Amino acid sequence: xxxxxxxxxxxIGRGEAQAYMNRxxxxxxxxxxxxxxxxxxxxxxxxxETLFGRRLYLDDLKSRDAxxxxxxxxxAVNAPMQGTAADIIKRAMITVDAWLAPRAxxxxxMQVHDELVLEVELRALEEIxxxxxxxxxxxxxxxxxxxxxxxxxxNWGQAH
Numbered sequence: 092x093x094x095x096x097x098x099x100x101x102x103i104g105r106g107e108a109q110a111y112m113n114r115x116x117x118x119x120x121x122x123x124x125x126x127x128x129x130x131x132x133x134x135x136x137x138x139x140e141t142l143f144g145r146r147l148y149l150d151d152l153k154s155r156d157a158x159x160x161x162x163x164x165x166x167a168v169n170a171p172m173q174g175t176a177a178d179i180i181k182r183a184m185i186t187v188d189a190w191l192a193p194r195a196x197x198x199x200x201m202q203v204h205d206e207l208v209l210e211v212e213l214r215a216l217e218e219i220x221x222x223x224x225x226x227x228x229x230x231x232x233x234x235x236x237x238x239x240x241x242x243x244x245x246n247w248g249q250a251h
Contacts, residue, residue: 133167
């Protein structure tokens with residue numbers, strides 16, 4: 092995000108937004124290093140990858156149009172993280188669906204962003220919640236823990 096975009100989103104001046112961004116990158120220099128490295132790799136290869144190897148080709152990195160080029164650069168930085176998150180939830184969904192297939196007391200209904208929504212008989216709730224959390228946490232081996240929470244309720248809103 093640019094200082095202009097941050098300023099607009101937060102309703103502050105562009106200078107204040109730029110100062111905030113400068114402090115952020117001073118405090119977390121690894122973020123800037125990552126962003127610079129991924130942009131350079133994308134320029135060199137023409138694509139970025141998720142941790143699971145799924146590629147996003149970014150032809151606009153070579154565009155003469157500065158706005159299109161900037162958009163492709165933002166996508167190059169965001170896609171590996173967002174795409175990896177999508178890969179992880181898809182892997183979890185496949186594992187959970189296979190686990191639930193022979194059961195009559197729980198069904199996978201849908202995926203919403205980084206959540207799986209199930210319909211579960213009350214008598215099986217605690218067992219299903221424990222099994223769901225374990226399977227979702229095992230969907231990917233990362234250098235950081237994959238934190239998973241399970242809620243329940245009569246509807247999706249109550250489950251939060």
